[in-house]
Amino acid sequence: MKLNSNYDNIQNSYLFVEIANRVKKYTAANPAADIIKLGIGDVTRPLAPCVVEAGVKAVQEMGDAATFRGYSPDSQGYDFLRDAISRYYASFNVKVSAHEIHVSDGAKSDCGNIVDMFADDNTVLIPDPVYPVYLDSNVMSGRKVIFCDATEKDDFAPLPDKNVKCDVIYLCSPNNPTGSAFSYDKLKAWVDYANSMGAVIIFDAAYEAFVTDPSVPRSIFAVEGARYCAVELCSFSKTAGFTGTRCGYTVVPDELCGGKFAKMWARRQSTKYNGTSYIQQCMAQAAYSQEGIRQCKENISAYQKNANLISDALTDMGIYHTGGKNSPYIWLKCGMNSWDFFDKLLTQANVVGTPGSGFGKNGEWFFRLTAFNTYEKTAQAIERIKKIL
Amino acid sequence: MKLNSNYDNIQNSYLFVEIANRVKKYTAANPAADIIKLGIGDVTRPLAPCVVEAGVKAVQEMGDAATFRGYSPDSQGYDFLRDAISRYYASFNVKVSAHEIHVSDGAKSDCGNIVDMFADDNTVLIPDPVYPVYLDSNVMSGRKVIFCDATEKDDFAPLPDKNVKCDVIYLCSPNNPTGSAFSYDKLKAWVDYANSMGAVIIFDAAYEAFVTDPSVPRSIFAVEGARYCAVELCSFSKTAGFTGTRCGYTVVPDELCGGKFAKMWARRQSTKYNGTSYIQQCMAQAAYSQEGIRQCKENISAYQKNANLISDALTDMGIYHTGGKNSPYIWLKCGMNSWDFFDKLLTQANVVGTPGSGFGKNGEWFFRLTAFNTYEKTAQAIERIKKIL
Numbered sequence: 079m080k081l082n083s084n085y086d087n088i089q090n091s092y093l094f095v096e097i098a099n100r101v102k103k104y105t106a107a108n109p110a111a112d113i114i115k116l117g118i119g120d121v122t123r124p125l126a127p128c129v130v131e132a133g134v135k136a137v138q139e140m141g142d143a144a145t146f147r148g149y150s151p152d153s154q155g156y157d158f159l160r161d162a163i164s165r166y167y168a169s170f171n172v173k174v175s176a177h178e179i180h181v182s183d184g185a186k187s188d189c190g191n192i193v194d195m196f197a198d199d200n201t202v203l204i205p206d207p208v209y210p211v212y213l214d215s216n217v218m219s220g221r222k223v224i225f226c227d228a229t230e231k232d233d234f235a236p237l238p239d240k241n242v243k244c245d246v247i248y249l250c251s252p253n254n255p256t257g258s259a260f261s262y263d264k265l266k267a268w269v270d271y272a273n274s275m276g277a278v279i280i281f282d283a284a285y286e287a288f289v290t291d292p293s294v295p296r297s298i299f300a301v302e303g304a305r306y307c308a309v310e311l312c313s314f315s316k317t318a319g320f321t322g323t324r325c326g327y328t329v330v331p332d333e334l335c336g337g338k339f340a341k342m343w344a345r346r347q348s349t350k351y352n353g354t355s356y357i358q359q360c361m362a363q364a365a366y367s368q369e370g371i372r373q374c375k376e377n378i379s380a381y382q383k384n385a386n387l388i389s390d391a392l393t394d395m396g397i398y399h400t401g402g403k404n405s406p407y408i409w410l411k412c413g414m415n416s417w418d419f420f421d422k423l424l425t426q427a428n429v430v431g432t433p434g435s436g437f438g439k440n441g442e443w444f445f446r447l448t449a450f451n452t453y454e455k456t457a458q459a460i461e462r463i464k465k466i467l
Numbered sequence: 468m469k470l471n472s473n474y475d476n477i478q479n480s481y482l483f484v485e486i487a488n489r490v491k492k493y494t495a496a497n498p499a500a501d502i503i504k505l506g507i508g509d510v511t512r513p514l515a516p517c518v519v520e521a522g523v524k525a526v527q528e529m530g531d532a533a534t535f536r537g538y539s540p541d542s543q544g545y546d547f548l549r550d551a552i553s554r555y556y557a558s559f560n561v562k563v564s565a566h567e568i569h570v571s572d573g574a575k576s577d578c579g580n581i582v583d584m585f586a587d588d589n590t591v592l593i594p595d596p597v598y599p600v601y602l603d604s605n606v607m608s609g610r611k612v613i614f615c616d617a618t619e620k621d622d623f624a625p626l627p628d629k630n631v632k633c634d635v636i637y638l639c640s641p642n643n644p645t646g647s648a649f650s651y652d653k654l655k656a657w658v659d660y661a662n663s664m665g666a667v668i669i670f671d672a673a674y675e676a677f678v679t680d681p682s683v684p685r686s687i688f689a690v691e692g693a694r695y696c697a698v699e700l701c702s703f704s705k706t707a708g709f710t711g712t713r714c715g716y717t718v719v720p721d722e723l724c725g726g727k728f729a730k731m732w733a734r735r736q737s738t739k740y741n742g743t744s745y746i747q748q749c750m751a752q753a754a755y756s757q758e759g760i761r762q763c764k765e766n767i768s769a770y771q772k773n774a775n776l777i778s779d780a781l782t783d784m785g786i787y788h789t790g791g792k793n794s795p796y797i798w799l800k801c802g803m804n805s806w807d808f809f810d811k812l813l814t815q816a817n818v819v820g821t822p823g824s825g826f827g828k829n830g831e832w833f834f835r836l837t838a839f840n841t842y843e844k845t846a847q848a849i850e851r852i853k854k855i856l
Contacts, residue, residue, distance in 0.1 A: 079634040079667045080586035081724060085731050088738075120537035130530030133746070134523050140712060141519030147711040148509035183572050183713075183744075190739025191580075194607065197469035214738045218583065245468040278468050322536040323529060324572075324744040335470060342474050349477075349603045350579025355572075355713040357522070358744065 084220040091210055093436035097420070104424055113424075114459040116388075117432045118450040119254075121319045123380060125361070126373035129318060132364035136357040150353035154344055155181025155327070159359045162366040163327055169371075172297045174329050178340065180347060181354050181362075185284050185313035185326040190215045192280060192309065192328070194346050195339065200245035205236065207255055207437035207444075209282070212248040229440055234258035234400045234409065238271035247272055249298075250282035252289060255437045255446045256409040257385075257401015259294040265301050272307040278334070279308040287317040287378055288385075289404045297329075305331035309339070316406070318365035318374045325358040381406045384456040385449035391460045395467060406449040409434070419445050427462035473609040480599055482825035486809070493813055502813075503848040505777075506821045507839040508643075510708045512769060514750070515762035518707060521753035525746040539742035543733055544570025544716070548748045551755040552716055558760075561686045563718050567729065569736060570743050570751075574673050574702035574715040579604045581669060581698065581717070583735050584728065589634035594625065596644055596826035596833075598671070601637040618829055623647035623789045623798065627660035636661055638687075639671035641678060644826045644835045645798040646774075646790010648683045654690050661696040667723070668697040676706040676767055677774075678793045686718075694720040698728070705795070707754035707763045714747040770795045773845040774838035780849045784856060795838040798823070808834050816851035 097117060105111060125133075139145035150156060160176035167174040182188050193215050202216045206225040216223050224244060228234045234256040238247075249268060252259040260268070272279050281298040289296050297312075298304045310329040314320035330340040364370045389402025392410055399410040412419035416433035423429045423445075432448075434441025449456065486506060494500060514522075528534035539545060549565035556563040571577050582604050591605045595614040605612050613633060617623045623645035627636075638657060641648040649657070661668050670687040678685050686701075687693045699718040703709035719729040753759045778791025781799055788799040801808035805822035812818045812834075821837075823830025838845065 079665055080589055081727065081731065082584055082586055085734065088734065122532075122535070122537065124532045124535040125526075125529045127530065130526055133526035133529070137514075137519055137522035137526060137746075137750075140514045140522070141516060143513045146511070146513040146708075148511065148708075149710045184741050186741040187739060195471055197471055200469055211738055218735070218738070276468055319535075319537075321538045321741075322745045324741065338470065342470065345474065345477065346607070349600055349607070350576060352573050352575040352710075352713065355744070355747065356711045357526075357746065361526075 082218070084218050088214050088217050091436075093432070097430065097432065100420070100424065101430055111428045113428050113430060114451065114455050115430045116447040116451055116456065116459055117430045118448050120321050120450060121316065121377070122450050123319060123377040125319050125323065126365065126370055126377070128364045128367065128370050128373055129361045133357060133361040136360035140356065147356045150356065153348040153351055153353040155179065155354060156356070156359050159363045162363045166366045167297060167299070170296050172299045174297075174299055174331075178329055178331055180328045180330065180343060181359060182326050182328065182347070182351065183324045183354055183358070184315065185282065185311045186211060188311050188326060188328045189280070189282065191346065191350070192311075192343070193219050193221075195342055196221075196246055201243070202246045202248070203242065203244035204248045206439060207434060207441040208248070209250055209254045210437070212280075225438070227440055228256065228258070230398065230411065235260050235264055237264060237267050240271060243275060245277050247277055247279045248282070249279055250284070252285040252294070252401070252405035254285065255407055255432070255434070255441070257405035257407035258409070259289065259291070259404040261293050262295055262301065265295055265298060266303075269298070269301050269303045269307060273303050277307065279304075281308050281310045283310050283312045285316055285405055286312065287374070288382065288406055290382070291404050294404050299329065299331065305333040307334070309334065314362050314365055317378070318362070318370070319377055320362070320365075323358060323361060325354060325362040380453065381449045384451065384453055387453070387456055387460060388447055388449065391464065395464065397467070408447045408449070410445050410447065411443060412445040413443060416442060416445050422466070423463070426466045427459070429459045429462055471607070473607050477603050477606050482821070486819065486821065489809070489813065490819055500817045502817050502819060503840065503844045504819045505836040505840055505845065505848055506819045507837050509710050509839060510705065510766070511839050512708055512766040514708050514712065515754065515759055515766070517756065517759050517762055518750045518753045522746060522750045525749035529745065536745045539745065542737040542740055542742040544568065544743060545745070545748050548752045551752045555755045556686060556688070559685050561688050563686070563688055563720075567718055567720055569717045569719065569732060570748060571715050571717065571736070571740065572713045572743055572747070573704065574671065574700045575600060577700050577715060577717045578669070578671065580735065580739070581700075581732070582608050582610075584731055585610075585635055590632070591635045591637070592631065592633035593637050595828060596823060596830040597637070598639055598643045599826070601669075614827070616829055617645065617647070619787065619800065624649050624653055626653060626656050629660060632664060634666050636666055636668045637671070638668055639673070641674040641683070641790070641794035643674065644796055644821070644823070644830070646794035646796035647798070648678065648680070648793040650682050651684055651690065654684055654687060655692075658687070658690050658692045658696060662692050666696065668693075670697050670699045672699050672701045674705055674794055675701065676763070677771065677795055679771070680793055683793050688718065688720065694722040696723070698723065703751050703754055706767070707751070707759070708766055709751070709754075712747060712750060714743060714751040769842065770838045773840065773842055776842070776845055776849060777836055777838065780853060784853065786856070797836045797838070799834050799836065800832060801834040802832060805831060805834050811855070812852070815855045816848070818848045818851055
């Protein structure tokens with residue numbers, strides 16, 4: 079038996095391990111230090127009350143013979159949830175039909191598994207800096223990956239280079255790690271580029287609920303022509319705090335590859351996946367109810383308040399940064415090796431963030447802060463950072 | 468962009484669609500017919516009370532800031548569940564360490580995704596008749612698949628043919644669809660065969676909780692030498708009625724490929740999967756508690772009583788069959804084209820089962836009945852079948 083040798087080419091990511099080690103070492107030497115973590119890439123606020131209520135009810139239904147549910151009738155999701163997601167899109171004027179929505183246990187699974195759809199000899203275009211799953215999942219399949227530089231020059235929302243040929247394009251907006259978001263016009267340029275050469279865009283919309291700027295599309299399907307070239311991954315993780323609860327979805331428009339892509343994805347999911355738990359589907363439905371959206375919005379507003387606090391402070395200090403406005407991430411120019419800046423922040427301000435170099439070569443002089451801590455801790459961290467910078 | 472052309476080679480499965488169509492047509496013509504379904508491949512009894520209790524508690528914890536959980540610290544599962552699964556194995560004298568257990572949303576996902584571990588030019592050996600996922604997931608990767616005949620001659624539990632060379636072997640015991648189970652000696656022959664040529668066995672143990680015969684191993688790791696050649700897929704679906712709740716696990720022993728397989732699987736899961744919901748992990752832990760095992764066993768006993776009823780009746784009628792003793796499936800020799808038998812049972816007895824030919828060429832003269840209906844309906848179906856055979 080031969081193992082998949084492509085796995086030998088995946089780079090080990092020591093980013094968060096190295097961060098944990100440095101924090102541990104510092105804390106051991108300075109046990110009194112009051113460390114504030116602004117490196118958290120995970121939600122911290124509890125699920126909305128109506129989501130909890132729906133979850134409790136669903137679990138109880140599973141314990142009663144009269145309402146018990148086995149395998150879902152369709153591995154792409156219950157109609158009640160697909161309809162709710164379709165209505166959610168309609169609420170910001172994007173038309174996506176329920177049958178185009180494929181429910182899953184999370185956007186990370188879909189993002190990893192969608193590579194199954196493509197021939198191995200396609201060329202993949204990935205921005206740098208980048209969420210590592212796009213790269214690693216393609217390296218695992220032995221695909222050729224080329225990078226598109228995202229830099230300060232374009233506020234980390236680059237335009238396509240028409241001289242570069244590729245088959246599959248990954249875009250994430252609002253972006254992880256840079257917090258940068260594509261305007262309609264920039265995203266339209268990518269859609270036109272993809273359509274001009276028959277490429278497919280994998281659009282990661284995990285952070286769409288943080289968008290406040292009306293010129294920033296919350297879905298790629300707000301852009302004309304996208305239905306011919308794009309797949310959209312989205313999630314309840316950031317929208318409704320489901321990082322530990324697990325539920326996401328992928329939108330495959332009817333027009334993509336003349337309908338073949340949707341059929342292939344449905345076949346993949348019905349063969350290699352057995353549907354999302356009824357419990358999570360009920361909880362997700364509640365999150366996209368009118369009351370659910372209102373309650374989830376309260377959590378997002380709390381994170382947005384933190385993000386604005388950080389962003390405004392950096393603006394006051396004259397520090398270049400992206401994000402913070404349409405995103406829980408703030409990507410700041412630290413003007414030095416990002417690990418040196420990490421050490422400076424840790425030792426002089428007792429604040430932990432994430433070195434930009436962990437996301438690619440263009441992150442070298444940048445640093446990521448996140449809005450997922452409490453308001454009090456965030457404000458305290460900002461005061462400390464102001465003192466040392 | 469080029470799509471994965473291997474998908475063009477997957478056969479469409481019309482088995483359950485065709486069954487539904489024939490039943491629909493018959494019911495339309497005979498609206499008074501009281502149809503009994505013994506074709507169900509899904510549990511029907513509700514979750515155990517202690518599982519429900521754990522689920523409600525976990526959902527409520529997610530709604531409280533003090534106990535909220537985001538991403539799991541390890542995408543392979545919480546220690547509390549991996550420890551519980553390890554103890555479950557110990558309860559039938561199989562030693563599997565907690566770190567060798569990788570928790571997931573279900574055995575079907577793991578079964579589909581595990582093909583990622585292998586080079587595409589491996590040869591895969593699959594029994595016929597077979598659970599279709601083994602075949603389809605390998606066709607999707609473009610692998611060469613060869614079949615091993617399972618027939619009446621070996622009671623549908625075949626021995627390996629040492630002249631056949633292969634790299635990856637799929638075994639399911641107790642088997643879906645035949646209900647047949649490997650004795651220790653037969654399974655040992657497969658383990659020795661795999662070790663002799665460096666092949667890997669993917670062992671599907673989804674039905675292990677139905678084993679009553681002490682000579683039938685509930686895990687391949689009960690067999691000497693298996694830790695050098697096998698991966699085991701298991702699930703809470705049949706054990707604890709989790710088909711709609713979703714939780715499973717894969718055991719990768721340290722010895723497999725000198726530890727490389729476990730590292731690769733962990734890397735695959737941490738890249739393309741984001742951990743199983745905290746809620747399901749708590750529910751699964753409850754199912755494997757002392758009280759949980761007792762409560763789940765009550766459900767399994769009810770299915771076993773149905774299985775025995777069918778099996779005993781067939782024995783009385785002198786009809787050759789496998790399963791029914793260590794399995795919720797009964798695989799009977801219908802002695803005619805299996806679709807003709809389907810029609811005969813439907814029209815003369817108003818009983819629905821599954822034609823064996825849907826699982827492979829060796830199923831042609833066979834038919835599957837299942838034990839997942841109620842006792843009353845099962846007994847009624849048996850009386851009707853007795854009258855027409």
